[in-house]
Amino acid sequence: MNFSKQVVWITGASSGIGEALAREFARNGARLVLSGRNTAELARVGAACAPAETLVLPLDLGDAPSFPGxxxxxxxxxxxxxxxxxxxxxxxxxxxxxxxxxxxxxxxxINYFGTVALTKAVVPTMISQGRGRVVVVSSLVGKFGTPYRSAYAASKHALHGFFDSLRTELEATGVGVSILCPGFVRTGISVNALTGDGTPLRTMDEATAKGLPPAVFARRAVRAIAQGRNEVYIGGRETWGVLLKRFAPGLFAKFVGRAKVR
Structure with a gap:
């Protein structure tokens, strides 16, 4: 994998999967743009990626009018x-x-409209270059729903519909689309997850705590991006759910309804 001098812009780069991807791209020679809302944490990640060249660019996915700037x-x-x-x-x-x-x-x-808006702001540049790749970090729940994640699953399902369509429209432009579907990855995603009234959960759920280390996920993800994969599932045994849902949907429904996912 060689991303020497390629410019890689990562949103949600201040922690978790985003930070791990930044470190992995840096190890493979990329120049980085690190975006998120926490400027101090972005600066920390940028320093950890040295000697890779980095640009810390604060960005709020809820502020689409700021994206062209x-x-x-x-x-x-x-x-x-x-x-x-x-x-x-x-x-x-x-x-x-x-x-x-x-x-x-x-x-x-945030998850759908913010991602779509930023992509629409960036892709014309890639088309004018004649090459580029849009990567979407979805989730296994972008392929099937699970308890306690209805709105999250809906937002990720929507991403698959949009970006599968976009991929077909960009086929002749030199711009590709890769969708990454993580299973359980050991990050703060559940700590920051919203509860029913909109307040953060503030605890790590058991499944997440036992998940894949972020660095392991990042290595597999960056390899898939280098290979130009359209869609890839990265995790443990939970990735089997994609095949089970496809080929034995009745069995899958019984299994996922009983699964300990919180």
Whole structure:
């Protein structure tokens, strides 16, 4: 894997999967744009990626009108954007009927609309370059729903529909689309997940605590990106759920309803 001098823009780069991806791309020679809301943590990640060249670019996925200006900042610094990694987002831990509609809307606004808006701001640059890759960090729940994650699953399912369509539209442009579907990865995603009233859960669930180390996920993910994979599932035994849902949906429904996923 050689990303020497390629410009890789990662959202949600201040921790977890985003930080691990930044470190892995840096090890493979990339120049980085690190985005998220926590400027201090982005700076910490940037320092950890040294000697890779980095640009810390604060960004709120809920502020789509700011995106064209952010793209201009990246182009002013590097002159190009080779890979956009749409990793930023928020999760959920609450029963569907106990989740306020404002929380459902919040997840869709950040996870779906924010990702789509940033992609629309970046892709014209990639088309003009004649090459580029859009990477979307989805989830296994982008392929099937599980308890306590109804709004999160909905937002990730929506991403698959949009980016599968976008991939077909970009086929002749030199711009590719890769969708990464993590299973359980040992990050703070459940700690920051929204509960039914919109407040953070503030605890790590057991399944996440036993998940894949972020560095292991990042190595597999960056390899898949280098290979130009359209869609890849990265995790432990939970990835089997994709095949089980496809070939034995009745059995899958019984299994997932009993699964300990919280």
């Amino acid at each position: 952010k793209v201009a900042e990246v182009l002013a610094r590097y002159g190009r954007i080779d890979i956009l990694v749409n990793n930023g987002g928020i999760s959920q831990r609450s029963l569907a009927l106990e989740t306020a509609l404002d929380v459902d809307r919040r997840l869709m606004e």
